[in-house]
Amino acid sequence: MIVNAYAVLDGFLSVLRLAFGLLAFYLVFATWRGSRHVDETRMRTREERGTLQFLTACLLVGLSIISWPVFYLLLQSYVPAWDGVMCIYGVTQIGTDSVGPARFLPELLRVMQLLKPALVFAGGAWLVMHLLNTGTASGPLAGRVRFMLLLLSALATADAITEISYLVIPKKEEFVASGCCTQAFDGSARLSRFLPREWVDDAHRPALYVLYFIMNSSWSRRQRRCCSSCHITTAHTISCRACPRA
Amino acid sequence: MIAVGMFVLGAFAVGWAGVVSLLGRHPETDVLIGLYVRKLLQVGLFGCLGSLLMLSLELALAWVQQP
Numbered sequence: 001m002i003v004n005a006y007a008v009l010d011g012f013l014s015v016l017r018l019a020f021g022l023l024a025f026y027l028v029f030a031t032w033r034g035s036r037h038v039d040e041t042r043m044r045t046r047e048e049r050g051t052l053q054f055l056t057a058c059l060l061v062g063l064s065i066i067s068w069p070v071f072y073l074l075l076q077s078y079v080p081a082w083d084g085v086m087c088i089y090g091v092t093q094i095g096t097d098s099v100g101p102a103r104f105l106p107e108l109l110r111v112m113q114l115l116k117p118a119l120v121f122a123g124g125a126w127l128v129m130h131l132l133n134t135g136t137a138s139g140p141l142a143g144r145v146r147f148m149l150l151l152l153s154a155l156a157t158a159d160a161i162t163e164i165s166y167l168v169i170p171k172k173e174e175f176v177a178s179g180c181c182t183q184a185f186d187g188s189a190r191l192s193r194f195l196p197r198e199w200v201d202d203a204h205r206p207a208l209y210v211l212y213f214i215m216n217s218s219w220s221r222r223q224r225r226c227c228s229s230c231h232i233t234t235a236h237t238i239s240c241r242a243c244p245r246a
Numbered sequence: 247m248i249a250v251g252m253f254v255l256g257a258f259a260v261g262w263a264g265v266v267s268l269l270g271r272h273p274e275t276d277v278l279i280g281l282y283v284r285k286l287l288q289v290g291l292f293g294c295l296g297s298l299l300m301l302s303l304e305l306a307l308a309w310v311q312q313p
Contacts, residue, residue, distance in 0.1 A: 132266060132270050140275070
């Protein structure tokens, strides 16, 4: 975790977004549940809840708009943390091919870069629909406005969780010493070290398949012949040298 | 930064106009929808043209200042 002023600001905004996203989610759900009752007390509570819901949603939209540039300022502030990194794109590549927890960083950044514009768009769409609904006498679009707020709060919560995860994960890359294939074919104790690389590249794959099947079929035929002479079934893995009559 | 913000505003305003015209349909809102869509499309035009103008100006200034 790299702690600087932007990381602290971004973390604070993320926590606020998470809290207000969950609050908006709860308020929408509570309003939807209370809309079935026609009791006077419950109607008053619903009205008050509606005001709180509107204020929470406005705050959520404001936080979402602010968090977008702050996120890129945070990435810009991370640039001097690594030697080979020169711009924000370099920061987005940190963690690629890593085996530690840092391997999740590029994916988290990709998700955040999609969620942030979606969040701002959903916030604006909710605001426009709310204004349209308040311009009418009976508020016929209340259900759709509530659905849009539900979508907005879900997106805000997801974005906040992703951003907090990105901030918390250590930005330390860990790589394996060598690839597993390199280890398997280049080991000094293996016979495959004598095999020239030019013979086993992708272009020679059909020839290698043919060679594989010819060698295996000839080996199994030899097994069968050997075992038919001594009347031993071929289902077992006995070799001709182990066969008593070979 | 302002040019990018205006571009985003312009692009999103067109999308919001689409959302209003699709999801805001109701007999009670028929009068309002046209007004809202028109205003949002005006905002979209302002944002796109504003960002285009600002970026063109910045590019022209960069061209003039190059050694």
